[in-house]
Amino acid sequence: xxxxxxxxxxxxxxxxxxxxxxxxxxxxxxxxxxxxxxxxxxxxxxxxxxxxxxxxxxxxxxxxxxxxxxxxxxxxxxxxxxxxxxxxxxxxxxxxxxxxxxxxxxxxxxxxxxxxxxxxxxxxxxxxxxxxxxxxxxxxxxxxxxxxxxxxxxxxxxxxxxxxxxxxxxxxxxxxxxxxxxxxxxxxxxxxxxxxxxxxxxxxxxxxxxxxxxxxxxxxxxxxxxxxxxxxxxxxxxxxxxxxxxxxxxxxx
Amino acid sequence: xxxxxxxxxxxxxxxxxxxxxxxxxxxxxxxxxxxxxxxxxxxxxxxxxxxxxxxxxxxxxxxxxxxxxxxxxxxxxxxxxxxxxxxxxxxxxxxxxxxxxxxxxxxxxxxxxxxxxxxxxxxxxxxxxxxxxxxxxxxxxxxxxxxxxxxxxxxxxxxxxxxxxxxxxxxxxxxxxxxxxxxxxxxxxxxxxxxxxxxxxxxxxxxxxxxxxxxxxxxxxxxxxxxxxxxxxxxxxxxxxxxxxxxxxxxxxxxxxxxxxxxxxxxxxxxxxxxxxxxxxxxxxxxxxxxxxxxxxxxxxxxxxxx
Numbered sequence: 001x002x003x004x005x006x007x008x009x010x011x012x013x014x015x016x017x018x019x020x021x022x023x024x025x026x027x028x029x030x031x032x033x034x035x036x037x038x039x040x041x042x043x044x045x046x047x048x049x050x051x052x053x054x055x056x057x058x059x060x061x062x063x064x065x066x067x068x069x070x071x072x073x074x075x076x077x078x079x080x081x082x083x084x085x086x087x088x089x090x091x092x093x094x095x096x097x098x099x100x101x102x103x104x105x106x107x108x109x110x111x112x113x114x115x116x117x118x119x120x121x122x123x124x125x126x127x128x129x130x131x132x133x134x135x136x137x138x139x140x141x142x143x144x145x146x147x148x149x150x151x152x153x154x155x156x157x158x159x160x161x162x163x164x165x166x167x168x169x170x171x172x173x174x175x176x177x178x179x180x181x182x183x184x185x186x187x188x189x190x191x192x193x194x195x196x197x198x199x200x201x202x203x204x205x206x207x208x209x210x211x212x213x214x215x216x217x218x219x220x221x222x223x224x225x226x227x228x229x230x231x232x233x234x235x236x237x238x239x240x241x242x243x244x245x246x247x248x249x250x251x252x253x
Numbered sequence: 254x255x256x257x258x259x260x261x262x263x264x265x266x267x268x269x270x271x272x273x274x275x276x277x278x279x280x281x282x283x284x285x286x287x288x289x290x291x292x293x294x295x296x297x298x299x300x301x302x303x304x305x306x307x308x309x310x311x312x313x314x315x316x317x318x319x320x321x322x323x324x325x326x327x328x329x330x331x332x333x334x335x336x337x338x339x340x341x342x343x344x345x346x347x348x349x350x351x352x353x354x355x356x357x358x359x360x361x362x363x364x365x366x367x368x369x370x371x372x373x374x375x376x377x378x379x380x381x382x383x384x385x386x387x388x389x390x391x392x393x394x395x396x397x398x399x400x401x402x403x404x405x406x407x408x409x410x411x412x413x414x415x416x417x418x419x420x421x422x423x424x425x426x427x428x429x430x431x432x433x434x435x436x437x438x439x440x441x442x443x444x445x446x447x448x449x450x451x452x453x454x455x456x457x458x459x460x461x462x463x464x465x466x467x468x469x470x471x472x473x474x475x476x477x478x479x480x481x482x483x484x485x486x487x488x489x490x491x492x493x494x495x496x497x498x499x500x501x502x503x504x505x506x507x508x509x510x511x512x513x514x515x516x517x518x519x520x521x522x523x524x525x526x527x528x529x530x531x532x533x534x535x536x537x538x539x540x541x542x543x544x545x546x547x548x549x550x551x552x553x554x555x556x557x558x559x560x
Contacts, residue, residue, distance in 0.1 A: 033427035034350035037343045037358070038437065039329030040445050044315070053441065055448020062450065063328075063431065063441050087329050087337055087357040088347065 017059050018181050020066040021163060023051055024074065024101035025083040025091040036090035038063030042082035048075045051082060069165020069180045074103065076130050076164050099131065104163030105186035106136070106156045106178055114177040119143045119151050125167035125178045126154050134160035136167065154178065158187065281396070281507035282543030289545070297538030297551075304380045312444050327381070327440045329361060337361035342479040346422040346429060366483060373490070374483025378470060379510075379537035382477075383439045387454060388470045388510075391461035396507070405465040408513065408533070411478035418475050435469070436476050467510050471533075484532040490554045491536060493519045493527040497559075498546040505540035505549070515540065519548070526557040 016029065023042055026032050042065050043051045050072045054060035065082075067074060076098045083091040095101060106125075108114060115122035116138075129136040138152035154167075156178075168176045201207050214225050285294040292299075312330070314320040324331045329339040339354075339361035347354055354362075369377060379385055421429035431437060435457045438450040457469045470477055493499075496519050505519070506512045514531035517524050524530075541549040 030426055031352065034347055034422075035352040035354065037328045037339065037347065037428065038431060038441065039325040039339075040441065041325045041329065041331060043445070044321075044324045053445045055442070055446050055450060056438070056453070057449040061427075061432070062448070063437065063445075085331075086355070087331075087339060087361060088354040089352070089358075093355070 016061070016066070018185055019068050019070065019179070020054070020058070020060045021069060021104050021165060021180060023065050023067070023082045023091055024080055024098060024103055024162070025093070025095035026103070027090060027092060032090050033061055033064070035088050036064050037088055039087070040065070041085040041087060042091060045081040045085035047077065047081065048072065050074050067165070069168040070176055071169075073165035073169040076101070076162060099162060101162040102183070104165075104180040104182055105158055106161050106163065106167050106180050107186050108154055108156060108178045110177040113173055114154070115172070116152055116154055119145060119149055121152065122172060123152065123154070124170050124172055128166045128170045130164060130166060131160045131162065135162070281504035284502060284504065284545035285543050287545070294542050297542050301380055301537060302386070305383060305386060308381055309383060309440070309443065316444060326437070326444050328437050329358060338365050341366040342476055343428060343431070345479070346419060349419045349422040350426045350428060351423075369480060369483045370486065371488055373487025373536055374480035375477065375487070375533070375535040376489065377480045378477050379535035382436055383443065384436050384454070384457060384474075385470065387439070387458050388461045388467070391458045392467055392510070395462050395466060400463065403464045403466065405468055406472045408472050410472050411475055411481070414473065415475040415478040430475060434476065436474070471510055481532050484534070486554075487532070487536070488553050489536050490552060491529045491534060491538065491540065491549055492552045492556060493529065493548050494550065494559050495546070495548045496527050499548050500546060502545070504543040508539045508543050510535060510537065510539075527559050528554060528557055530554065
């Protein structure tokens with residue numbers, strides 16, 4: 001009974017804080033705790049003092065390796081020495097390309113304080129990303145506040161992000177606006193039966209339910225079907241001239 | 254000094270009987286120190302400390318001085334970049350939890366298991382394990398302070414716990430005993446940093462000091478129980494081959510971490526040869542040290558001679 005209690009306590013204690021990231025190639029947490037013998041050989045072979053063994057009180061299973069991106073991020077060594085050092089397979093040697101590591105997923109978690117979301121050009125997380133322009137891109141959107149500027153929004157793409165933590169490490173704010181989180185926390189999941197119409201149509205080379213009848217849209221008769229964009233100075237042929245508004249209102253502060 | 258003088262009572266006649274017995278129990282080995290000298294009366298103790306601290310030092314040379322002879326800790330290590338060693342008890346729990354370790358770990362576990370199976374599993378407890386120094390210190394202080402009583406669990410507790418940790422590993426899918434294991438916590442703590450793990454080590458010390466004499470290593474620890482199983486065919490054994498000289502001073506019983514193993518060999522209970530073959534004997538050699546009559550010596554399990 002005692003040992004069972006110990007095991008159950010262990011299971012409870014294995015809920016690791018979101019900021020503690022496992023080394024590259026780490027098995028899923030439950031499997032990791034069955035395989036890791038807590039020897040620290042990965043820590044010894046990490047050339048950058050990134051990895052450390054948790055101590056009782058760190059809230060990570062005592063003696064298991066982890067790192068915190070905000071403190072020392074993973075440098076993504078090409079030869080992945082930590083994985084090679086692991087004698088048990090808690091770090092899976094199937095991982096030979098560090099670009100395929102999925103230690104966690106960066107999430108721009110606070111759009112209220114991120115400088116780029118405020119319309120400034122910080123871009124630091126984007127610049128330091130080892131997978132720049134793939135894992136993090138800057139997406140150009142209109143700045144509705146000034147009404148005349150652009151915002152370049154750092155945007156993480158899960159198919160390329162390794163979770164190394166460099167972005168979180170270098171965020172200039174006192175508390176990082178971008179953080180690497182475990183996948184469980186970082187991602188939602190589509191229901192299995194969901195289909196995206198535009199993807200299905202492309203795959204099938206045409207609509208799966210036949211071409212639809214196109215109803216006329218008042219005011220957009222001369223436009224391509226579905227094009228509802230309003231160009232500056234555009235006056236729909238069927239509508240009476242209206243006083244210009246929006247972006248070309250001519251209003252000055 | 255002639256040996257005849259030592260057959261006389263050590264204490265002056267004026268001292269009352271209970272006080273003399275108390276002094277013998279608090280300072281076992283006093284007679285041996287007089288007969289053999291301090292150094293010879295602590296020979297095996299010093300050698301064991303040298304072994305325990307030396308092995309620890311091999312692990313510490315890396316982090317302290319950048320001399321990477323041995324990397325890792327007792328759970329798993331790599332020596333000189335070629336020799337993998339892994340704790341087979343951890344591997345057993347890992348396999349029970351549903352993981353098949355890589356061949357390095359299996360090879361390392363096999364080497365460790367083979368060496369201990371051959372020489373004697375509980376050599377780990379007395380010559381390698383860092384917790385031995387903690388519990389020895391607790392036992393020494395307990396004798397010096399004259400602390401009696403407490404509640405000692407059955408000596409089979411450890412074997413039950415050994416079974417349950419493997420079962421718990423299977424049920425929870427994790428290496429169960431590592432959540433509390435003071436052995437790895439102490440060793441890893443010294444090498445990689447303690448955090449609050451020192452509290453668990455202090456707990457073991459206080460448990461042995463106040464609650465159960467020789468409680469942890471002798472009754473509870475499933476790591477010791479695992480190595481005890483590997484101790485069944487131990488080559489290195491203690492023999493009481495000069496048991497005819499025994500003067501029943503009880504010093505060996507007072508210092509022995511597993512006192513129940515001595516009686517069959519010393520007093521010929523249920524066996525005729527003088528070898529201590531009980532798998533609980535850790536071959537620590539402390540009985541050899543404290544015996545003023547040189548009753549004990551280390552030998553192999555095949556040496557059943559008596560002199």
